[in-house]
Amino acid sequence: MAFTFRASPAGTYHRALRFDGPPFTTAVLPVDFVVRSQSPSTLTVDMPESWSVGESGVYVQTHVTAEGGASTEGGSLRVIAEATGEALSTSPYQGSLRIDTSVLPVGGRQRVRVDYRSEGPAASTSWVGTVTVLPTPETVTTAQSELVVDYADYSALLGIGVSVRTRDGSRLGVGSFEILAADDTVLGSSGQLRDDDSGVLTDLVYVHLDEMPPGEHPVTVRWVPTPDWDLAHPTGETLPSQWSGTLTIRKAPTSTRVATSNRFEYGRDTSVGVTVVPSTITDVEGELVAKIDGVEVGRADRTGTSGASVSVPVLLSGVSAGTHQLEISYLGSDRLKPSAVSQQIEVVRAAFSAPAVTIVGTAQVGATLTANRGTWTPVPSSTTYLWMADGAPIAGAATSSLTVPESALGKRISVAVTGARANYTNLTRTSTPTEPVLGVFTPSRLPSVAGTVQVGKTLTANRWTWTPTPTTVKYQWRVDGKAVSGATSKTWTVPASAKGKKVSVAITGSTTGYTSKTLVSPTTAAVKAGAFVAPATKITGTTKVGSTLKAVRGTWTPQPSTVKYQWKVGGVAVKGATNYFFKVPASAKGKRVAVVVTGSRTGYVTKTVTSALTSVIR
Numbered sequence: 001m002a003f004t005f006r007a008s009p010a011g012t013y014h015r016a017l018r019f020d021g022p023p024f025t026t027a028v029l030p031v032d033f034v035v036r037s038q039s040p041s042t043l044t045v046d047m048p049e050s051w052s053v054g055e056s057g058v059y060v061q062t063h064v065t066a067e068g069g070a071s072t073e074g075g076s077l078r079v080i081a082e083a084t085g086e087a088l089s090t091s092p093y094q095g096s097l098r099i100d101t102s103v104l105p106v107g108g109r110q111r112v113r114v115d116y117r118s119e120g121p122a123a124s125t126s127w128v129g130t131v132t133v134l135p136t137p138e139t140v141t142t143a144q145s146e147l148v149v150d151y152a153d154y155s156a157l158l159g160i161g162v163s164v165r166t167r168d169g170s171r172l173g174v175g176s177f178e179i180l181a182a183d184d185t186v187l188g189s190s191g192q193l194r195d196d197d198s199g200v201l202t203d204l205v206y207v208h209l210d211e212m213p214p215g216e217h218p219v220t221v222r223w224v225p226t227p228d229w230d231l232a233h234p235t236g237e238t239l240p241s242q243w244s245g246t247l248t249i250r251k252a253p254t255s256t257r258v259a260t261s262n263r264f265e266y267g268r269d270t271s272v273g274v275t276v277v278p279s280t281i282t283d284v285e286g287e288l289v290a291k292i293d294g295v296e297v298g299r300a301d302r303t304g305t306s307g308a309s310v311s312v313p314v315l316l317s318g319v320s321a322g323t324h325q326l327e328i329s330y331l332g333s334d335r336l337k338p339s340a341v342s343q344q345i346e347v348v349r350a351a352f353s354a355p356a357v358t359i360v361g362t363a364q365v366g367a368t369l370t371a372n373r374g375t376w377t378p379v380p381s382s383t384t385y386l387w388m389a390d391g392a393p394i395a396g397a398a399t400s401s402l403t404v405p406e407s408a409l410g411k412r413i414s415v416a417v418t419g420a421r422a423n424y425t426n427l428t429r430t431s432t433p434t435e436p437v438l439g440v441f442t443p444s445r446l447p448s449v450a451g452t453v454q455v456g457k458t459l460t461a462n463r464w465t466w467t468p469t470p471t472t473v474k475y476q477w478r479v480d481g482k483a484v485s486g487a488t489s490k491t492w493t494v495p496a497s498a499k500g501k502k503v504s505v506a507i508t509g510s511t512t513g514y515t516s517k518t519l520v521s522p523t524t525a526a527v528k529a530g531a532f533v534a535p536a537t538k539i540t541g542t543t544k545v546g547s548t549l550k551a552v553r554g555t556w557t558p559q560p561s562t563v564k565y566q567w568k569v570g571g572v573a574v575k576g577a578t579n580y581f582f583k584v585p586a587s588a589k590g591k592r593v594a595v596v597v598t599g600s601r602t603g604y605v606t607k608t609v610t611s612a613l614t615s616v617i618r
Contacts, residue, residue, distance in 0.1 A: 038123040039070035066122030157206040363434035380419030439514035447521040455530030470509030496603020560599030
């Protein structure tokens with residue numbers, strides 16, 4: 001329970017405290033109070049001689065004392081503009097009073113009063129003073145003249161030197177710098193800065209380059225005064241100001257390096273190892289392009305870390321052999337500048353792939369030999385041939401085939417095939433030599449068959465003249481083109497089996513160092529049937545009835561395989577009389593007897609010989 005005697009004069013006061021608390025009994029308690037007179041108090045004020053309009057950092061320092069050491073706590077302080085009676089500031093405590101100068105007119109001396117309103121034993125009091133109200137000091141903010149930076153890592157900071165000063169040289173007070181992007185995004189700021197009396201502040205404000213691509217970025221450097229920064233150390237206040245400029249972020253320089261041989265093979269695609277090293281950042285992205293003599297020959301994506309090697313293809317199929325300029329270009333990215341490296345390279349001729357060369361044909365004088373080069377990869381655009389005998393070139397032999405000259409007799413033939421093609425190294429493949437070249441017989445004419453072309457007759461083979469004369473000659477008689485077994489002599493008796501067929505003879509000559517040669521004669525006319533050579537048949541015996549007569553046929557050439565007899569009496573064949581003997585019947589008396597002998601043999605014309613007539617049968 002509290003009692004207030006703020007408006008009561010000094011003296012003793014009697015009071016009663018009554019408690020009404022039904023259903024309790026009412027109770028009254030007498031209380032006496034003594035109210036003493038307030039002790040006179042003194043207010044001292046320390047105030048700047050001049051204030052600035054709108055200055056929120058102006059403070060009035062106050063101190064209240066009372067006689068007899070009476071307490072001054074519990075009171076309040078207020079600064080009042082006497083011209084308007086408007087309160088400039090109030091505070092529930094003694095000490096620094098922050099002044100709101102915005103309500104004061106500018107210019108001249110202004111009277112201000114500080115009132116202390118007591119709520120304790122000390123008496124209320126006031127203080128009156130004068131102050132000159134000045135305009136709030138203007139400031140000028142600047143930044144370093146050139147804001148240019150090569151692109152850095154996202155984590156890097158750019159330090160920008162900034163400064164601010166008052167135009168009239170007065171104090172700046174407390175404030176901070178802000179650096180803003182065009183959309184008012186704060187890129188960086190300083191801490192709270194305090195200026196007591198120099199009127200100039202400088203600082204280095206760091207700007208984060210996060211997500212800021214290379215290019216020109218409008219920026220604003222702003223001085224932001226801070227009111228009520230430190231009541232224990234009040235300072236004046238200035239107007240904000242700003243500086244506008246352009247922050248230029250350049251792409252980071254790069255260097256491109258290539259680690260490769262300067263020697264390449266024509267047509268064989270390859271690749272080179274390329275590294276891109278930027279000056280400031282660790283990540284690299286973008287494309288790499290390989291060019292030879294200004295013509296693109298390969299391309300690769302470049303994504304990775306600084307200095308990591310990337311394989312860039314180099315397609316050489318369209319690059320001729322010789323000296324060329326290889327250029328590897330990094331095309332850059334949104335953060336990195338392009339760069340390139342160039343070096344001279346040598347594209348050497350490629351090599352053919354080719355099998356061994358072989359010779360097709362028989363190595364003999366006059367024969368045709370052919371060089372089989374096989375399949376070359378790639379196919380030569382031109383091919384030359386060189387034929388050799390025992391390793392020495394054969395004059396004029398420069399095509400894919402060779403007619404073996406007589407000069408090569410006994411020598412071994414080989415051929416060298418040379419293939420040529422643009423951008424390829426000439427390749428020569430030499431065949432394995434043949435066996436020594438054999439000679440060839442030169443007959444004056446074809447063989448021929450001499451003799452009667454008839455069964456039983458002897459035919460003779462005519463070889464005629466061969467150059468050189470063969471040391472060995474073999475014969476083979478043929479009937480209708482088929483060799484007759486065993487018929488290998490120069491002469492041959494025509495067998496009956498050849499009847500109606502045609503005969504020829506094959507003659508084979510051979511000599512050391514020469515190719516055996518076989519010539520076949522033209523065929524004869526069809527073989528005629530053979531003819532018997534037979535003597536006259538004779539009859540022996542007594543020419544009288546009852547006696548036996550015999551037929552003597554003599555020697556036939558050749559002997560017939562079948563012989564038949566037929567006896568005749570009086571010119572009439574006697575039935576049944578077909579033996580070589582004949583018993584004269586009685587019916588033959590007075591007549592003459594004869595015998596007919598018939599011989600036959602395969603392949604021969606059947607021959608009949610009739611004997612002379614006997615004398616008259618007696």
